[in-house]
Amino acid sequence: MDTQLSIIPTDQDKTERIDIRSKDRMTDLRPGKKMEPLKDHRDEPGATIGEPFVEDPRMTCRDVNVYYGNKRAIRNVSVDIAGNEVISMIGPSGCGKSTFIRCLNRMNDTIEGCRVTGEITLDGMDIYDKHVDVVPLRAQVGMVFQKPNPFPKSIFDNVAYGPKIHGLSRSRLELDEIVESSLKKAGLWKEVKDQLDQPGTSLSGGQQQRLCIARAIAVGPEVILMDEPCSALDPIATGRIEDLIHELRRQFSIVIVTHSMQQAARVSQRTAYFHLGNLIEVGQTDQVFTSPRHRLTQDYITGRIG
Amino acid sequence: MTKHFDRELEKLKKKILSLSALVEERVYLAIKAIESRDPDLAERIIRSDHEIDEIEVEVEEECLKILALYQPVAVDLRLIVTVIKINNDLERIGDEAVNIAERIQSIAKRSTYSFHFDYTEMAEIAAAMLKQSLDALVNLDIDTAFRVLTLDDEVDDIQSKAYSQIKKAMGEHPEEMTYLINLYLISRHLERIADHATNIAEEVIYLIEGEIIRHGNYL
Numbered sequence: 001m002d003t004q005l006s007i008i009p010t011d012q013d014k015t016e017r018i019d020i021r022s023k024d025r026m027t028d029l030r031p032g033k034k035m036e037p038l039k040d041h042r043d044e045p046g047a048t049i050g051e052p053f054v055e056d057p058r059m060t061c062r063d064v065n066v067y068y069g070n071k072r073a074i075r076n077v078s079v080d081i082a083g084n085e086v087i088s089m090i091g092p093s094g095c096g097k098s099t100f101i102r103c104l105n106r107m108n109d110t111i112e113g114c115r116v117t118g119e120i121t122l123d124g125m126d127i128y129d130k131h132v133d134v135v136p137l138r139a140q141v142g143m144v145f146q147k148p149n150p151f152p153k154s155i156f157d158n159v160a161y162g163p164k165i166h167g168l169s170r171s172r173l174e175l176d177e178i179v180e181s182s183l184k185k186a187g188l189w190k191e192v193k194d195q196l197d198q199p200g201t202s203l204s205g206g207q208q209q210r211l212c213i214a215r216a217i218a219v220g221p222e223v224i225l226m227d228e229p230c231s232a233l234d235p236i237a238t239g240r241i242e243d244l245i246h247e248l249r250r251q252f253s254i255v256i257v258t259h260s261m262q263q264a265a266r267v268s269q270r271t272a273y274f275h276l277g278n279l280i281e282v283g284q285t286d287q288v289f290t291s292p293r294h295r296l297t298q299d300y301i302t303g304r305i306g
Numbered sequence: 307m308t309k310h311f312d313r314e315l316e317k318l319k320k321k322i323l324s325l326s327a328l329v330e331e332r333v334y335l336a337i338k339a340i341e342s343r344d345p346d347l348a349e350r351i352i353r354s355d356h357e358i359d360e361i362e363v364e365v366e367e368e369c370l371k372i373l374a375l376y377q378p379v380a381v382d383l384r385l386i387v388t389v390i391k392i393n394n395d396l397e398r399i400g401d402e403a404v405n406i407a408e409r410i411q412s413i414a415k416r417s418t419y420s421f422h423f424d425y426t427e428m429a430e431i432a433a434a435m436l437k438q439s440l441d442a443l444v445n446l447d448i449d450t451a452f453r454v455l456t457l458d459d460e461v462d463d464i465q466s467k468a469y470s471q472i473k474k475a476m477g478e479h480p481e482e483m484t485y486l487i488n489l490y491l492i493s494r495h496l497e498r499i500a501d502h503a504t505n506i507a508e509e510v511i512y513l514i515e516g517e518i519i520r521h522g523n524y525l
Contacts, residue, residue: 262377289379291516298380301310 030162047078049293050283051270053083058222058253059104066099066108073099076118077279079272081223085289086245086254088264088285091274092300097257100274101225104255105141106134122222139166142216146228148208150200150215155192158200158211159183162219178218185251186214187244206237213244217252224248226256230263240268261301265289273297311376312319312492317369322396323390325361329403332358333436336403336410337429340492345414349523358400359410381392381513388513389431392443395502402495402502409488409495416486419485421475425492428464431457432496433504442510451514454507461500468493500503 057080057177066074074096081087081104089097099108108114120127127137139162150158159179162168169175179196185188188210192203200211209229216224226245230238245254245267258264264271264285271288273281273296281294292298299305332351339347369390372378378386435457442451472490476483508520 261379265379290383292380301379302382303311 024102048279048282050281052079052272052279052282052289054080054085056083057081058083058123060119060121061103062119064100064103064116064120066096066103067115067117068111073277074103079279079282081253081255082270084249084251085270086249086256086268087257087270087272088268089257089272089274090208090259090261090264090300092305093259094276095274096277097272097274098227100209101255101257102278104223104225105138105143107138107143109134113158118237121140136166140221141223141225142219143225143227144209144212144216144229147232148205148212150203150208150211153200154197155183155200155211156196157205159218161260162215166219168219182214182218183211185217185248186210187240187247188214189292204237206233209233209237209241210244213248217263219247221252223253223255226254228259229258231259238263261289272298275300311372311378311382314368314372314376315363315382318365318372318386318389321361321365321368322393323444325358325365325393325396326443327360328358329400330436330440331435333401336406339407339410339509340425340429343410343414345411348410348414350398351407352404352411353401355404362393362397366390369393380414381516383493384513384516388509391509392506395505399499399502402499405495408493409492413485413488419482421472421482421486421489423468423471423489423493425468425496428461428468428493428496431461431464432500432503433471435461435500436506437447439474439506439510442507443513446510446514448511448514451481451507451510458500458504461497 023298030220042190055271059081061080062078063076064077065072077096077100102108103116103120104127108116116128122137122140127141151161153161156179159182160175163175169178171236180189180193183192188207191207192198192211196203200208209232213224213229230241234240242263245256248254256264256267268285270282271285272279273288273292273294275296281288281292281297283293288297289301292301296305332354335347335351338344339351370387372386376382436456438450438457440452441447442454468490472486472493476486479486508518511517511519
């Protein structure tokens with residue numbers, strides 16, 4: 001046992017010792033004992049670490065690959081989306097997170113040369129089955145985009161359009177109810193109830209985004225996909241959307257793509273980290289942001305790659 | 307942004323390391339004062355405590371600034387939290403060195419006593435624990451950190467030995483009661499230093515592993 005008192009520095013060599021310590025040691029404070037080693041992205045990646053699967057999933061994705069022509073943009077991604085949860089997808093630009101969530105309501109079908117393999121189910125049903133009609137699918141799995149994109153119609157019609165074409169209301173009265181309850185759930189009712197006939201585009205950016213959320217809610221979805229829903233909004237409007245996400249979780253599953261790490265930390269229960277088309281790590285959000293298990297995750301969230 | 311942030315972290319690390327070197331030195335002086343019962347040395351320890359207090363405040367302010375400006379996550383967040391806690395432990399160790407110095411001052415007034423307890427071993431272990439816990443921090447060495455935890459029991463054993471022997475001496479020499487109380491309190495202060503060193507080791511383990519092992523969870 002090393003109990004020599006003489007090891008303790010005297011006044012004289014104290015300063016010298018501080019110098020040695022701060023220069024040569026403790027320079028790389030990135031403990032890595034529990035970290036997975038860095039993998040070269042050209043290698044076939046190992047399985048996603050963490051907890052990609054849940055007990056009672058609303059959606060399941062198994063070995064999903066997405067190709068744009070010959071380029072493979074998503075590599076063997078397997079993950080579950082649970083009911084009543086917010087799962088955030090983070091990762092550097094081009095990592096495939098947007099491509100991935102666009103698979104969840106077959107938005108990629110519209111892109112030429114895009115091919116999706118693997119299996120994605122919603123409530124046990126394969127959404128890529130050839131008998132599946134994508135129109136009701138996209139009502140069940142709604143989407144909110146980066147920039148608010150209200151239709152060039154009145155506020156009322158923006159929300160009423162979906163229920164109308166999906167035949168969700170039998171009377172004007174029912175339609176009114178759907179519009180009102182959707183706007184209420186989107187936290188917009190109080191602000192617009194006296195101007196429902198005004199164009200949707202007359203609202204502020206944050207209000208427009210909530211209008212788009214109301215539009216997605218109106219057709220009774222199970223899952224709402226949000227692709228950077230706050231990136232065009234100021235902090236106040238962002239705060240309102242985030243509060244809204246918390247509220248909506250009671251009723252829906254929400255998948256949110258975000259470039260704001262703080263936002264992912266604030267709104268989601270689980271976080272998934274994508275890197276170059278691979279799903280690297282999925283875990284409880286608090287765990288991912290305090291003790292990520294993969295070095296790539298850590299490097300990204302601490303701002304050391306990106 | 308990252309470059310700025312890394313520079314801030316580097317500055318913080320340097321500051322906590324210079325604080326630890328300062329505190330280690332104070333403990334060393336306090337142990338020397340126990341051996342020599344030198345009231346002048348004790349006085350020097352007491353007078354210089356404000357230096358430690360000042361650095362402690364600086365480190366804390368630095369941590370708060372980094373939290374507010376950079377919102378660190380993962381290992382960076384754990385580092386800041388660890389530094390805040392170790393900072394606190396170091397300052398308290400400095401206080402214990404002052405406490406020892408005060409005991410020495412009251413003991414040193416008389417030169418001959420009928421009873422003496424040899425604190426050399428206890429002081430050596432406590433100082434070694436402090437040194438090793440700080441080495442574990444510097445080198446991010448989890449094995450050294452765990453070793454510190456095992457040493458704490460030895461310190462506790464010596465303290466209970468001191469307790470029973472000094473209690474017996476109190477019965478035999480009640481006229482030296484004040485001295486004996488002071489003598490016993492030295493063991494209490496050394497034991498506290500060992501406890502704070504244990505805390506530092508536990509915090510280093512948290513920094514490395516991301517797991518809180520306090521309250522005996524490591525067994």
